[in-house]
Amino acid sequence: MTKQIHLAAHFPGVNNTTVWSDPASGSQIDFASFRKLAETAERGTFDFFFLAEGLRLREVKGRIHDLDVVGRPESLTVLSALAAVTTHLGLAATVNSTFNEPYELAKRLATLDHVSGGRAAWNVVTSWDAFTGENFRRGGYLDKSDRYVRAQESLRIVRKLWDSWTGDDLVLDQASGSFAREGAGAFADAGPHFDIRGRFGLPPSPQGRPVIIQAGDSDEGREFAAAGADVIFSRHGTFAAGQTFYKDVKSRLAKYGRSDESLKIMPAVTVVVADTDAEAIEKAAYIREQQVSGPTALVLAELLWGRDLSAYDPDGPLPAEDPVVGSSVTQGRVGYNDPFPIVAEWRAQAEANGWSLRQTVINQQNRQTFVGSPTTVAEAVNRHVQENAADGFVLVPHLTPGGLDDFVDRVIPLLREYGVFRSEYSGTTLRDHLGLSR
Amino acid sequence: MIVGLEIDGAGADPAAWRGAEVDPRAILTGALAVRAAQRAEAAGVDLVTFADALEAPEDVPEQVSVRLDALGLAARVAPATERIGLLPAITVTHTEPFHVQASVATLDHISGGRAGWVADVSTSAAAAEVVGRRQPVPVAETWREARYVVDVSRRLWDSWEDDAIVRDAATGRYVDRERLHYVDFVSPTFSVKGPSIVPRPPQGHPVTAIRVNTPAALEAARDADLVLLPDSEDVAAQIQALRANQRQSAAGGRSVGGGQSAGGGRSVGGGQNVGSARSVGVTADAAGRAVSVTPDSASPDQGSRPGVRPPESDTADRVAGVSRSGPVVLVSVGVRPHVDGVDGLVAAVEEWVAAGVDGVHLRPGSLELDVPVIADELLPRLRELGLVGAAERGGSLRGRLGLGRPRNTFSGSAR
Ligand SMILES: Cc1cc2nc3c(=O)[nH]c(=O)nc-3n(C[C@H](O)[C@H](O)[C@H](O)COP(=O)(O)O)c2cc1C
Numbered sequence: 065m066t067k068q069i070h071l072a073a074h075f076p077g078v079n080n081t082t083v084w085s086d087p088a089s090g091s092q093i094d095f096a097s098f099r100k101l102a103e104t105a106e107r108g109t110f111d112f113f114f115l116a117e118g119l120r121l122r123e124v125k126g127r128i129h130d131l132d133v134v135g136r137p138e139s140l141t142v143l144s145a146l147a148a149v150t151t152h153l154g155l156a157a158t159v160n161s162t163f164n165e166p167y168e169l170a171k172r173l174a175t176l177d178h179v180s181g182g183r184a185a186w187n188v189v190t191s192w193d194a195f196t197g198e199n200f201r202r203g204g205y206l207d208k209s210d211r212y213v214r215a216q217e218s219l220r221i222v223r224k225l226w227d228s229w230t231g232d233d234l235v236l237d238q239a240s241g242s243f244a245r246e247g248a249g250a251f252a253d254a255g256p257h258f259d260i261r262g263r264f265g266l267p268p269s270p271q272g273r274p275v276i277i278q279a280g281d282s283d284e285g286r287e288f289a290a291a292g293a294d295v296i297f298s299r300h301g302t303f304a305a306g307q308t309f310y311k312d313v314k315s316r317l318a319k320y321g322r323s324d325e326s327l328k329i330m331p332a333v334t335v336v337v338a339d340t341d342a343e344a345i346e347k348a349a350y351i352r353e354q355q356v357s358g359p360t361a362l363v364l365a366e367l368l369w370g371r372d373l374s375a376y377d378p379d380g381p382l383p384a385e386d387p388v389v390g391s392s393v394t395q396g397r398v399g400y401n402d403p404f405p406i407v408a409e410w411r412a413q414a415e416a417n418g419w420s421l422r423q424t425v426i427n428q429q430n431r432q433t434f435v436g437s438p439t440t441v442a443e444a445v446n447r448h449v450q451e452n453a454a455d456g457f458v459l460v461p462h463l464t465p466g467g468l469d470d471f472v473d474r475v476i477p478l479l480r481e482y483g484v485f486r487s488e489y490s491g492t493t494l495r496d497h498l499g500l501s502r
Numbered sequence: 503m504i505v506g507l508e509i510d511g512a513g514a515d516p517a518a519w520r521g522a523e524v525d526p527r528a529i530l531t532g533a534l535a536v537r538a539a540q541r542a543e544a545a546g547v548d549l550v551t552f553a554d555a556l557e558a559p560e561d562v563p564e565q566v567s568v569r570l571d572a573l574g575l576a577a578r579v580a581p582a583t584e585r586i587g588l589l590p591a592i593t594v595t596h597t598e599p600f601h602v603q604a605s606v607a608t609l610d611h612i613s614g615g616r617a618g619w620v621a622d623v624s625t626s627a628a629a630a631e632v633v634g635r636r637q638p639v640p641v642a643e644t645w646r647e648a649r650y651v652v653d654v655s656r657r658l659w660d661s662w663e664d665d666a667i668v669r670d671a672a673t674g675r676y677v678d679r680e681r682l683h684y685v686d687f688v689s690p691t692f693s694v695k696g697p698s699i700v701p702r703p704p705q706g707h708p709v710t711a712i713r714v715n716t717p718a719a720l721e722a723a724r725d726a727d728l729v730l731l732p733d734s735e736d737v738a739a740q741i742q743a744l745r746a747n748q749r750q751s752a753a754g755g756r757s758v759g760g761g762q763s764a765g766g767g768r769s770v771g772g773g774q775n776v777g778s779a780r781s782v783g784v785t786a787d788a789a790g791r792a793v794s795v796t797p798d799s800a801s802p803d804q805g806s807r808p809g810v811r812p813p814e815s816d817t818a819d820r821v822a823g824v825s826r827s828g829p830v831v832l833v834s835v836g837v838r839p840h841v842d843g844v845d846g847l848v849a850a851v852e853e854w855v856a857a858g859v860d861g862v863h864l865r866p867g868s869l870e871l872d873v874p875v876i877a878d879e880l881l882p883r884l885r886e887l888g889l890v891g892a893a894e895r896g897g898s899l900r901g902r903l904g905l906g907r908p909r910n911t912f913s914g915s916a917r
Contacts, residue, residue: 084676099581119699130678138608140573141612142612148536148579148580165633175574199696238526242564246561260633263557264558266570
């Protein structure tokens with residue numbers, strides 16, 4: 065059978081994907097922007113709406129990074145409000161497992177799941193660093209190697225709390241006066257990170273429990289996802305890299321007794337649609353120029369090189385120095401574990417094409433995944449899914465809130481014609497949309 | 503006067519959910535809360551509070567033993583309402599202060615400046631055990647810590663100046679980082695670097711309310727914008743105490759131009775063990791209103807305890823253009839007007855107003871049965887008496903409460 069495509073809408077945030085300086089770019093903060101993008105996604109019968117999270121503002125060389133969008137409202141609160149103005153769209157919150165307690169996570173996520181009628185998802189992220197930790201009571205107490213140990217234990221406990229009510233615990237018998245079975249929700253757990261007990265005060269929502277998403281890329285991250293996630297939000301959006309990642313992760317499922325269908329792989333991608341392929345290619349090049357200004361090119365190069373490169377001209381050649389591994393020139397964003405081969409590749413490409421530093425950054429990063437006419441994009445999206453480079457995509461528009469209008473109005477109808485994407489929601493919960501069991 | 507309403511399950515009466523008019527499922531979907539808030543808003547009620555505790559409600563037969571997270575419920579109600587203030591109860595003893603302030607700021611953003619929170623503590627073993635991070639803490643200590651949480655929240659809301667987002671295409675800067683500030687806050691039990699991850703909320707400072715249920719809470723209520731006081735024999739005395747505290751501070755200040763630091767500020771210590779006092783002054787402008795005074799940064803004590811900022815300060819310390827002195831004080835009462843009628847309640851309200859309260863916080867026995875009576879009978883009566891204003895009144899919650907928009911502590915500090 066033809067694989068069905070899964071789609072999510074990402075409200076763009078603090079990466080340089082967002083072209084906030086574009087005249088068509090609206091507020092990154094006002095609820096109206098979130099509402100508009102969510103309504104567009106729901107009109108397009110997307111599976112879910114996705115919000116990222118950062119718990120400390122990014123810094124470059126000890127100063128707050130000011131070139132991209134900075135700051136945003138907190139995910140769970142925004143999504144609870146969106147539950148009021150949408151009816152079917154899944155609502156996915158990125159929430160860190162290091163700087164939160166499982167009981168509080170379980171309660172807040174279950175609340176979102178209830179007020180949305182079973183549409184909540186938790187994207188479990190694991191920043192553990194002392195830099196982020198300076199905003200929290202415990203500081204940066206977690207060793208890098210423990211980030212998934214704590215995440216694993218958090219997820220296990222959160223699930224235990226969600227499962228602490230069984231099928232008929234919620235009685236709701238007004239005549240006899242029995243609201244719930246006595247003892248429902250009781251839990252106790254003790255592990256290396258948590259020793260807790262009590263009662264969980266929310267029964268399961270209509271989808272049983274919120275969907276779990278994972279977004280780490282390391283071996284531990286992939287294993288964590290294979291063991292317990294419903295969706296992976298990956299960064300491998302290109303065809304070849306997507307297939308490799310897909311195969312790698314799906315091959316890990318069997319040892320956890322899981323089927324391939326139980327874990328959906330959804331890379332983050334950007335899309336540029338125009339009337340013709342030629343126009344779209346031109347538009348994409350223009351967007352990339354906007355995304356990578358000279359100063360932004362330097363910051364992105366500093367992230368790779370781990371060095372202060374402010375002495376360099378972004379329109380000049382690449383830095384001659386070697387990269388520094390594990391430097392703290394850039395804080396609050398994921399760095400490179402092994403920058404050497406990437407720097408070598410950048411140098412080779414720059415030399416072969418006569419690119420400046422900025423041109424190299426533009427050409428090596430920030431490449432839109434799907435560019436073309438509606439037909440070109442629809443066919444490419446479908447090919448990625450049918451040939452197992454992905455199960456679907458998380459679309460990251462470069463504009464807020466209108467950035468997905470073209471895709472929804474022009475590409476979605478084609479995917480529906482191909483019979484690979486729904487024309488209307490067949491269920492009401494996010495698990496229904498994703499085809500996951502309860 | 504101000505009228506507030508409490509939303510908790512199907513109402514304060516443990517049996518309220520059994521009424522034929524209630525769909526108990528609507529407690530969990532939030533539909534019951536949405537309906538109550540919408541009815542209250544249409545009638546001109548100023549604000550709703552959402553009850554919560556960290557631990558689950560008691561597992562008692564015949565009672566509603568479930569409860570949604572108040573913040574999530576308030577957020578669900580926000581787009582379904584337009585004018586009413588929304589104040590979820592949030593406990594701070596076990597929850598990260600950084601998360602608390604970010605959530606409340608977000609509620610303010612999504613509600614267009616209608617947010618507040620009822621800051622509360624957790625003293626029970628049950629609350630300590632669900633998180634497992636620390637032992638139960640004695641009540642006085644929890645409130646001492648809560649005052650630091652209130653203080654750091656306000657500082658984090660200020661950590662973005664109002665105009666920090668510049669979107670300056672010419673220089674490529676989305677924010678002016680000179681208008682973002684590290685708070686570098688250190689208290690005995692936690693520290694926060696800052697800045698917040700959320701831009702400054704529309705109200706500057708969402709309204710901080712404290713429900714007085716212990717002497718320690720009454721002490722902490724001095725830091726609040728809004729106080730929920732239980733009905734008691736000595737309501738008048740308690741209000742006087744809350745106000746006297748404010749007058750005293752006003753008297754201590756030297757009259758200077760609005761917004762300037764006052765050298766003759768009183769020294770505010772309060773609370774045992776909180777450590778060093780800092781010198782603040784609150785002055786009155788020509789019309790007798792309290793005006794903002796910047797905390798005296800040259801206070802000698804601060805040098806000896808770097809980074810420690812005692813939260814002992816009155817709201818007016820940071821509030822410009824406050825049109826009342828002291829926190830807004832509401833008497834909080836359980837009511838069942840669908841059984842008792844509204845005559846007695848009207849008479850009681852008149853007495854409380856005479857005693858000096860700013861309004862009432864009603865905790866209806868049944869949301870489905872009592873809120874309509876409050877809307878259709880009580881509020882019109884109070885309106886006839888000239889006690890409440892027009893139902894259409896909107897604007898920010900601070901505006902409704904007569905609180906000015908607070909000046910930003912950091913404003914201009916680094917420029
Ligand atoms: C596509 C993608 C999106 C991510 N989004 C976030 C995010 O919004 N917030 C966050 O704190 N971390 C985010 N992360 C970071 C990861 O969740 C994780 O903490 C980090 O990658 C370290 O784990 P790893 O070593 O397994 O990659 C993201 C990672 C990926 C791959």
